[in-house]
Amino acid sequence: xxxxxxxxxxxxxxxxxxxxxxxxxxxxxxxxxxxxxxxxxxxxxxxxxxxxxxxxxxxxxxxxxxxxxxxxxxxxxxxxxxxxxxxxxxxxxxxxxxxxxxxxxxxxxxxxxxxxxxxxxxxxxxxxxxxxxxxxxxxxxxxxxxxxxxxxxxxxxxxxxxxxxxxxxxxxxxxxxxxxxxxxxxxxxxxxxxxxxxxxxxxxxxxxxxxxxxxxxxxxxxxxxxxxxxxxxxxxxxxxxxxxxxxxx
Numbered sequence: 662x663x664x665x666x667x668x669x670x671x672x673x674x675x676x677x678x679x680x681x682x683x684x685x686x687x688x689x690x691x692x693x694x695x696x697x698x699x700x701x702x703x704x705x706x707x708x709x710x711x712x713x714x715x716x717x718x719x720x721x722x723x724x725x726x727x728x729x730x731x732x733x734x735x736x737x738x739x740x741x742x743x744x745x746x747x748x749x750x751x752x753x754x755x756x757x758x759x760x761x762x763x764x765x766x767x768x769x770x771x772x773x774x775x776x777x778x779x780x781x782x783x784x785x786x787x788x789x790x791x792x793x794x795x796x797x798x799x800x801x802x803x804x805x806x807x808x809x810x811x812x813x814x815x816x817x818x819x820x821x822x823x824x825x826x827x828x829x830x831x832x833x834x835x836x837x838x839x840x841x842x843x844x845x846x847x848x849x850x851x852x853x854x855x856x857x858x859x860x861x862x863x864x865x866x867x868x869x870x871x872x873x874x875x876x877x878x879x880x881x882x883x884x885x886x887x888x889x890x891x892x893x894x895x896x897x898x899x900x901x902x903x904x905x906x907x908x909x910x
Contacts, residue, residue, distance in 0.1 A: 668693060668726065670733045673741050673798055681798040683741075685730060685805075692792045694810060695722045699786050701765060711809055713768045713789060720759060720766055726793050727805055731755055734796075734803060756804040758793070772809040787812040 671684040687693045697720070700713040731751050738746055746754070760767045770791050790810045797804040 665729050665732065668729050668733070670730065670737065670796070679797070683734075683796040683798060685726075685793050685795055692794070692810070693726060694790055694792050695726065696790045696813075697723075697768075697788060699788050706769070709771055709773075711770055711772055713770070714762065714765050715768065717766055720768060723759060723768060723791075723793070723807075727755070727757055727759070730793075730796065730805060731803075751803070754802050756802050758805050758807045768807065770807040770809040776809055776812065787814045789813075 667687050669686050669689045671686070673681045673683050676682050685693055697713070697715070700715060702714045704712045706712055731748070734741070734755075735746070735748050735751050738751075758768055758770070760769070768791070770789070789812055792808045792810045793805065794808045795806050797806060
């Protein structure tokens with residue numbers, strides 16, 4: 662299908678506070694998206710507009726779509742317009758999103774707040790994808806409006822500097838011959854003394870017995886403290902079974 666046939670314009674309709682609008686679509690429902698190459702430079706205008714600078718050959722797709730829009734307006738003017746206009750009239754009344762800027766051309770696009778935040782903090786170049794969204798119709802102009810749909814970050818080019826010729830790394834050769842190795846024998850005069858197992862058990866017994874004595878001392882101290890509290894504060898509301906443990910101390 663020819664691109665001219667794929668691009669469709671809606672009938673004009675009023676938007677309160679804005680004006681008369683004609684939507685621009687691809688196959689009646691899809692947005693007309695154009696992926697642009699990396700820009701020469703860009704400026705942010707106000708809070709929601711961005712202006713890209715390009716060479717003319719980089720924006721040919723946008724120019725061609727705008728020509729199709731003018732053709733569609735001419736074809737539907739009997740139904741949409743109150744007076745007859747020639748093709749040249751429509752061309753002169755059309756306010757393109759493209760402006761000539763010296764030897765360059767600029768494209769003005771509206772952007773959402775989300776994209777604005779990304780663009781305003783972006784340090785590396787990106788390629789914009791724009792949507793030719795609608796036409797704002799007035800009594801003396803047809804203003805084509807573009808929207809920045811998304812940005813595609815450009816990955817930095819990898820560059821290698823001072824890369825010399827590859828050097829051959831020598832491979833160590835392994836000898837297949839056996840080599841005799843002398844291992845020093847231990848000094849026969851040196852002896853290793855092993856501890857008697859009975860002596861080890863005695864040491865363990867003394868250690869555990871010492872722990873038991875310490876636990877018993879702590880238990881007696883706690884018992885005497887509890888007894889002192891009972892006598893001093895005349896605590897009588899205590900289960901008799903609690904005192905039955907005293908005889909074990």
